[in-house]
Amino acid sequence: MPHAKAADIQPIRRALISVSDKTGLIEFAAALNEAGIELVSTGGTARAIKEAGLPVKDVSDLTGFPEMMDGRVKTLHPMVHGGLLAVRDNEDHKSSMEVHGIARIDLLAVNLYPFEETVAKGADYETCVENIDIGGPAMIRAAAKNHDYVTVLVDGADYAQVIAEITEEGGTTMKTRRALAHKAYARTAAYDAAISNWFADELAVEAPTYRAIGGTLKQSLRYGENPHQKASFYVTGENRPGVATAEQVQGKELSYNNINDTDAAFECVAEFNPEETAAVAIIKHANPCGVAMDGSLAEAYRKALKCDPVSAFGGIIALNRTLDGETAEEIAKIFTEVIIAPDADEEARKIIGAKKNLRLLVTGGLPDPRAPGLFVKTVAGGFLAQTRDNGVIDDLDLKVVTKRKPGAQELADLKFAFRICKHVKSNAIIYAKNGATVGIGAGQMSRVDSARIAARKSEDAAREAGETEALTKGSVVASDAFFPFADGLLSAAEAGATAVIQPGGSMRDEEVIAAADERDLAMVMTGMRHFRH
Template sequence: MLMSDIRAIKRALLSVSDKTGLIDFARALEQRGVTLISTGGTRKAIADAGVGVTDVSDVTGFPEMMDGRVKTLHPKVHGGLLAIRENPEHEAAMLAHGIEPIDLLVVNLYPFEATVARQAGWEETIENIDIGGPAMIRAAAKNHEDVAVVVDVADYQEILDAMDASGGGAPLSLRKKLAQKAYARTAAYDAAISNWLAKEIGVETPEYRAVGGRLSEPMRYGENPHQHAGFYSTGEKRIGVATARQAQGKQLSYNNVNDTDAAFELVAEFDPNRTAAVAIIKHANPCGVAEGGSLKEAYLRAQACDPISAFGGIVALNRRLDAEAAAEIVKIFTEVIIAPDADEAAIALVASKKNLRLLLTGGLPDPRAAGLAVRSVAGGLLFQSRDNAVVDDMPLKIVTRRAPTEQELADLKFAFRVAKHVKSNAIVYAKGGATVGIGAGQMSRVDSSRIAAWKAAEAAKGAGAAESWAKGSVVASDAFFPFADGLLAAADAGATAVIQPGGSVRDDEVIKAADEAGLAMVMTGFRHFRH
């Protein structure tokens, strides 16, 4: 630490919405000889604690007005933050206008994101848009050569430690770090405001789209060891990995987070009040999904679809994890279990595998909820609305001479739920409320169909079954069959019914092929590409 880099902290302005740790911090600053200035409720809290503090109105000569909208927007505040020390012109201006320097700014903003999250009304939300706070933060951050700015209560102690280490100041390295954090905070804040406004006024593709997030945790690496990665929370209150409590296990990896999100979004398609359901995910694709009378039954049926791929996978459940299911899951190596909750006995069983992560979310995400999905490309970002189409809401159209039986229809709906979460081109064979073969991510739909059929045959062979589990199954396709070959491959594998979006110029050809093969076919009118 170079002493020439140190800027003494003699005068601080504190104006915070989140008052966590405020009194202790203010008292610590006072003990270090810092003069405190403050506003409104912050000033009152500090004064009530017996700490000396000056009201900002006494500095500016103007009272707070307009319901507190105007209190710090004044030259004696912004001049004190923006003045370059040792600049003769700035020093002269400060002297001429009675402006004193402010060496430390401590501001955290009105809780706009929290106000939106609890679905407050328009007027209340508008009043929680901070104006003076971001203006001061940006001013102090711009002048970080002379001013330290703190926007996070987690940084209070670092300021105090720096003052103690340097004899009452903050080094340039710290001031730069705090300035970067300050600009990132105001950027994320403005992003939240602009996105809320766009949603409220119904603008689906605004001219400027901003995204912002807060670091939940840095990661050891990304998809591969040579890539840097961090997990950021956007503040969206959608239940899932970002909001979960980790009850057990080592730190999640980048791939763990990605795969666990995919697993939990899939299993949320199954109403826990209707059935227990389990999804097993590997590399963001399901390798087995099943319903059952219990989580144990659902897990065993899901695992049977592809027991080899299930090893080292992610397990998602739509109900509270019980000991019976946990005892089965821990029999093989599993990376992550995610569930709405867990029994104490189940938690104890999972704890026997010290590296196995257990995430408890407190509920399931709503598959019908609106929201945004974003993906980066070179030089840009792709935004789209979340795929919230649910098969139960689709106007299913029977297009073949033979209608599906009641059991076939139930399995068709099940398979289409799963296909929504399989990478395109996606083919899913299902029977009795369980997947029996999944083909994912192929360039040709007929290849996906053949791979899924092969998977079904291999799983059956491994279980000692006399014939492929695709025999008597149904098949779902995430998009239309451009030719009849993919459908005929499914028929050759033993499928008896098909569900697909329809919409191909060759639909009539495909329907004719289905009729000739004796298949029942249903069209949904909805495509589920997932690239």
């Protein structure tokens, strides 16, 4: 029914507080009490307020029912929801409140059971289910719907603003209540998204009828890929080390492009087990421009840089081990935007500290390249969702399909190159030698063009290094997808490659194999492709 327009300033006489995260709780409750506001609370929140010496009424005093069923039932009651939902200027609502003895609740402060944190810790199924909040979201949605009259808080960061308004205005403004209602619905939406996606993973539902994506704002960005685009950085709570979970030790604020490229860099370098080898990936525009492995990070960095020192300028550097002083000294010789690593020692931090604008991120670990996950890309009117590309070459059944088998070093380099293919935009061609990329062709419409571009860039890198022949001479080559014709393979052979790794699966595989045999190339097929669009 229509009702009179609510007043801009709504006074607060009673507040219901029920929070799992009690950060700032006592200060907030004390300020409300100081303003003459009656406090009602539940369970552990009520105990915390009482222990602080503040007056508080238990919600069971309001409802006439005790908390029951291990706390599952305590606020799902007309005395609570009537107090939140009643339209104060509606005569019928006011009459119902009087008849049933329902007292108005003017402010609700709730943060939800820590479901996302529980899942991130790897808790078992039953524990995760127990951390699904029911009463909290119901109260939040009720209060948010009635925001004309009720102030709803789901984030402790908003306590101070609300207290300031109560102190200065005698209540909260419509503008604030609407903003808080918007935040409340966004919070319950993100919460339900986390629960539904967890269920989908647990039950192995490949294509849920409804798919929701939720996140929490980590950073408001100055702009997106370009200055005219607006952008923000949200985290989903996935327990995966990376840019979303990293500690920024120093440097300027990360930009949209920084975050995108740093994620690509760290995912790439995580392909290499730090217990087996040191590895470095240098990324530019989300594509590797040099990747290498070696016994030390410093040597791996020098090898990676050699692949394309021009593109490396202003790039992102990812390491799979703790950044040390020697490596930091090498990196500091050229302009770099971001360094990301599991950690950095004291000497390295001091060296990088001299570069005030250089961002240093430490993650505490590496993401697992085999771990499942969800990848989402928007399209007009919807979005595409797929599982993360978690194929790892060590798990594949490799088949030698040519007369000549690859030698031990060739095979090691073939595996190395195919790891990198997974992280290069399609069509991708990677030349590698002695555990380092020596030519990378990315994102071309033709696989032949990618092969030629990679070879030409290797010639440029050779000249930069003062060498007389292209770095691709005596290398191996990897392709992210099959060669549809022999021309791409022939381009690689012309560049000096001696062995090839590719998924296979083309109708012309036999022609490609025959062309490899004619040139005494060794060829290995993986059976798995790594398109990255």
